[in-house]
Amino acid sequence: EIVMTQSPATLSVSPGERATLSCRASQSVSSNLAWYQQKPGQAPRLLIYGASTRATGIPARFSGSGSGTEFTLTISSLQSEDFAVYYCQQYNNWPLFGQGTRLEIK
Amino acid sequence: EVQLVESGGGLVQPGGSLRLSCAASGFTFSSYAMSWVRQAPGKGLEWVSAISGSGGSTYYADSVKGRFTISRDNSKNTLYLQMNSLRAEDTAVYYCAKDLENLPNYYFDYWGQGTLVTVSS
Numbered sequence: 001e002i003v004m005t006q007s008p009a010t011l012s013v014s015p016g017e018r019a020t021l022s023c024r025a026s027q028s029v030s031s032n033l034a035w036y037q038q039k040p041g042q043a044p045r046l047l048i049y050g051a052s053t054r055a056t057g058i059p060a061r062f063s064g065s066g067s068g069t070e071f072t073l074t075i076s077s078l079q080s081e082d083f084a085v086y087y088c089q090q091y092n093n094w095p096l097f098g099q100g101t102r103l104e105i106k
Numbered sequence: 107e108v109q110l111v112e113s114g115g116g117l118v119q120p121g122g123s124l125r126l127s128c129a130a131s132g133f134t135f136s137s138y139a140m141s142w143v144r145q146a147p148g149k150g151l152e153w154v155s156a157i158s159g160s161g162g163s164t165y166y167a168d169s170v171k172g173r174f175t176i177s178r179d180n181s182k183n184t185l186y187l188q189m190n191s192l193r194a195e196d197t198a199v200y201y202c203a204k205d206l207e208n209l210p211n212y213y214f215d216y217w218g219q220g221t222l223v224t225v226s227s
Binding site for chain 1: 215
């Protein structure tokens with residue numbers, strides 16, 4: 001059974017700075033990985049699929065990288081609206097989400 | 107504009123049943139697989155079930171297999187989740203989510219606002 005582990009659990013970053021979020025799979029999921037953003041009281045929003053393809057309408061400051069077991073979501077210059085919880089999700093097998101990383105204002 | 111609107115949530119006793127609905131608009135509903143994803147209060151996301159665009163293929167998480175049934179009515183652009191033998195651990199916000207293909211790829215480009223199901227005596 002695949003386990004998805006996100007780190008860190010909470011990340012404190014100042015607006016305008018870069019944020020790097022990590023996601024690790026316990027076994028290879030190839031490039032079958034997505035990233036979502038969720039704000040309080042809202043549904044998740046698809047940011048990245050195929051490990052590195054931005055979804056429609058997602059700003060270029062969001063980028064994804066990695067394959068196999070190690071993945072990264074980078075937000076190049078944090079805007080106020082980017083502070084939220086981020087989930088990775090593998091879909092190489094039955095879909096499974098990581099536990100989330102809370103990105104908070106420093 | 108794609109819209110997904112869930113309904114049918116509420117308070118139910120353990121062992122009870124509930125039927126969720128998701129009304130879809132703004133896209134060709136029958137062309138896309140759909141899923142239900144849930145989120146327990148203060149917790150992460152858990153995929154529950156998926157159905158192909160035609161409705162001919164269905165898929166379930168082990169945690170709900172044999173208790174939940176997913177279905178769709180493409181003439182009404184509506185997705186359903188029949189939940190039986192409900193347990194306290196089924197308490198969650200239930201989201202319907204649109205897939206990007208006719209058969210499930212299991213990543214989701216549009217989500218509804220969710221409906222809360224609370225299982226408690």
